């Protein structure tokens with residue numbers, strides 16, 4: 001590969017704790033990535049960062065250590081629209097992983113069929129300016145028209161300030177829509193304020209819109225982002241995530257976001273991230289919906305998880 005990591009790049013947390021919170025059987029890590037390895041799956045020339053390698057085998061080792069049954073692996077911008085690392089990881093996982101790919105407007109039916117066969121069930125539209133150049137809306141509409149017949153959904157990653165401008169486009173997407181990281185709310189603002197209020201209105205007005213209640217370590221503004229007692233930095237994110245879980249219990253997903261790209265001054269222990277789940281989903285019923293029922297309805301539709309089946 002010979003890819004130089006972006007200066008200051010933080011590798012994922014080495015030796016995460018085994019969570020004290022026991023994940024329910026069938027739990028899905030619904031937002032995570034694989035990076036390269038660059039020698040086998042080169043990073044995209046148009047990328048805006050170069051990560052550390054983070055292989056499927058390392059992702060699956062984390063899955064097993066944390067107690068997840070399955071993963072939804074999301075294409076990261078460092079691979080652009082080259083989904084080969086994602087497809088390789090999906091094939092290695094068999095039925096224990098599904099994927100969300102990045103495609104361009106000229107993607108062919110054959111390419112989409114191959115992605116579907118590998119386990120891809122959605123595409124990702126990224127609007128975060130530090131990650132991608134803006135894709136024209138008509139190109140995105142063309143992609144939606146191509147993937148909707150496959151029953152796929154659209155994952156959207158945007159910053160809260162951009163929601164007003166994107167609101168009508170997002171509301172017109174006919175498929176299920178999944179928002180990454182609650183649209184990155186400014187957690188220094190009031191959860192009852194107009195900014196997060198627009199996000200809540202977006203979910204209230206569009207019953208096909210789901211959100212991941214993920215990435216407190218990206219959103220928190222207090223101290224080292226760890227759930228270590230009084231330094232708990234989740235304090236300022238929990239009110240936002242918990243409100244969404246309680247109002248939309250059937251449209252929320254959770255994920256580790258391993259290997260946590262582009263964190264600048266801290267790297268969360270993934271086991272500690274899992275231990276934070278009961279603070280945003282405080283009952284076993286909400287935890288089961290967040291971690292098992294919702295991701296399986298979206299990514300393994302028509303199947304019900306049989307806890308007695310072997311997970312191999």
Ligand SMILES: O=C(O)/C=C(\C=C(/O)C(=O)O)C(=O)O
Pocket residue numbers: 075076077078126131157180257260261262
């Ligand atoms: O992993 C995340 O979801 C967040 C980030 C990166 C990406 O999503 C990506 O490169 O595709 C980020 O905020 O830098």
